[in-house]
Amino acid sequence: MNEELSNPQVVLPTAADVEKAAETIDGVVERTPLQYSPRLSEITGAKVYLKREDLQGVRSYKIRGAYNVIAQLNEEQRQAGVVAASAGNHAQGVAYACRTLGAKGRIYVPSNTPKQKRDRIMYHGGDAVQLVVTGNSFDDAAAAAWQDAQQSGATWVAPFDDPGTIAGQGTIAREVVEQLAELGEEPSMFVVPVGGGGLFSGVVTYLAEKSPKTEVVGVEPAGAACVAAALDMGGPVTLGDTDPFVDGAAVKRCGDVTYAVLNGHRKMIDLINVAEGSVCTEMLELYQNEGIIAEPAGALSVTALHHLRFVPGSSVVCIISGGNNDVSRYSEIIERSLVDQGLKHYFLVNFTQKPGQLRKFLDSVLGPHDDITLFEYVKRNNRETGAALVGIQLGTATGLHALLHRMEESGIECERLLPGTPAYEYLT
Numbered sequence: 001m002n003e004e005l006s007n008p009q010v011v012l013p014t015a016a017d018v019e020k021a022a023e024t025i026d027g028v029v030e031r032t033p034l035q036y037s038p039r040l041s042e043i044t045g046a047k048v049y050l051k052r053e054d055l056q057g058v059r060s061y062k063i064r065g066a067y068n069v070i071a072q073l074n075e076e077q078r079q080a081g082v083v084a085a086s087a088g089n090h091a092q093g094v095a096y097a098c099r100t101l102g103a104k105g106r107i108y109v110p111s112n113t114p115k116q117k118r119d120r121i122m123y124h125g126g127d128a129v130q131l132v133v134t135g136n137s138f139d140d141a142a143a144a145a146w147q148d149a150q151q152s153g154a155t156w157v158a159p160f161d162d163p164g165t166i167a168g169q170g171t172i173a174r175e176v177v178e179q180l181a182e183l184g185e186e187p188s189m190f191v192v193p194v195g196g197g198g199l200f201s202g203v204v205t206y207l208a209e210k211s212p213k214t215e216v217v218g219v220e221p222a223g224a225a226c227v228a229a230a231l232d233m234g235g236p237v238t239l240g241d242t243d244p245f246v247d248g249a250a251v252k253r254c255g256d257v258t259y260a261v262l263n264g265h266r267k268m269i270d271l272i273n274v275a276e277g278s279v280c281t282e283m284l285e286l287y288q289n290e291g292i293i294a295e296p297a298g299a300l301s302v303t304a305l306h307h308l309r310f311v312p313g314s315s316v317v318c319i320i321s322g323g324n325n326d327v328s329r330y331s332e333i334i335e336r337s338l339v340d341q342g343l344k345h346y347f348l349v350n351f352t353q354k355p356g357q358l359r360k361f362l363d364s365v366l367g368p369h370d371d372i373t374l375f376e377y378v379k380r381n382n383r384e385t386g387a388a389l390v391g392i393q394l395g396t397a398t399g400l401h402a403l404l405h406r407m408e409e410s411g412i413e414c415e416r417l418l419p420g421t422p423a424y425e426y427l428t
Helices: 015-025 038-044 063-071 075-080 089-101 115-128 138-152 163-182 198-210 226-233 256-263 276-290 297-307 327-340 357-364 397-410 422-427
Strands: 034-036 047-052 082-085 105-109 129-133 189-193 215-221 269-274 315-320 344-350 371-377 387-393 413-417
Touching (some): 015 063, 015 163, 015 198, 034 163, 038 047, 063 163, 082 089, 082 138, 089 105, 089 115, 089 129, 105 115, 105 138, 115 129, 129 138, 163 198, 163 256, 189 198, 198 256, 215 226, 226 269, 269 276, 276 297, 276 327, 297 315, 344 397, 357 397
Parallel strands (some): 047 315, 082 105, 189 215, 189 315, 215 269
Antiparallel strands (some): 034 047, 344 387, 344 413, 371 387
16 A cells, blocks of 8 residues: 555555455456447447446445455454444445355444335345444434444444545446456546545546546535535535435545545546436436436436536446435436426415416416426415415426516416525425
8 A cells, every 4th residue: 555645644545456456356246337328428429338336236336345345354353343334335235245254244324325225235234234223414324333333343344435445446447447448448537426435536546557547527416515625625524514315425524535545636537516406317317218227326427427528439437336226216306307407396376365366377377388296275275365386397498487477477476486495495
């Protein structure tokens, strides 16, 4: 391991560590497909390949780092057990490794972890793991797990801020370079989802030595951009309120090791963030066009393609980091997508004490391709004589201006509820 240039106390992984990790996980972790995407290639003008980590046995790349760390424990350490915190995917990797390697584990997850992920954790871990649900965010769960490790003497298996974890995640870059070489190509750009920065750091660690001309773009959810904050502030900082929707990447504070790796390679990296609603739109596009069931974090990289510029014909790799998505979330996914595209809008409509006001609203306000998707009187004992919450889905996003104009002309009092306001968040 090398020491980070600006901070001699932080020990960083190297490409050699990634190579060693590849040997450790060989035969356990899948060599996932590198799938060419005609649709995304046509949109971007580049040759876009999808690294399908959603096809791992645990449906995410997280098994790479978790298995690499636990496999290096001696028998005494395995008997003492391991402790981990996760939003769901790292937990599945830890659970699988515990069961396979004969270690006992306690895994902490926040309360917003989808049931699907909780069930899969126990499926992979069986009797080898204990699941502890605590706190409202990953950071809450991580604090509880860290305290457990300190008190019990169990080994802390970090989800991202550990050289062994980072080296394991970096094996993805090694595989991709090999797979592209088999096609006679070299990577021009890697587009990588970013939560705490473990995958981003692992990819950068390997490519910095093996393919230094490759640009690496990290993609964070707009509601939890902790790595960007760290790079802006000169070190890890703890964010305030975060949007937990992209649960696999909703991290309030990046790691010290991940920061050091990324800070040391600023010339080869770029970092952007994308709106959660845009992620939802791309999740639906991946499902409808490629048949890929991506979780929110798994769609981050592809979402970013719409915000980047590419050299025509260059090879661009997007990591589909996971496919652990709960089907019960799709109603919210569709809703967020429609709002993000400007197709779904909410209004408080105050119907006056006159008969026929609802009919007037339907006839004179709605456009020919608009549809009411929600209608609920605020006071349920009123009928056509009180305020109502009305959700309208437009035929096209450009129809909003005309809709607002018709509302003004109608004389009916209509108040638009804007995303991000307390009223909007409460009502939706």
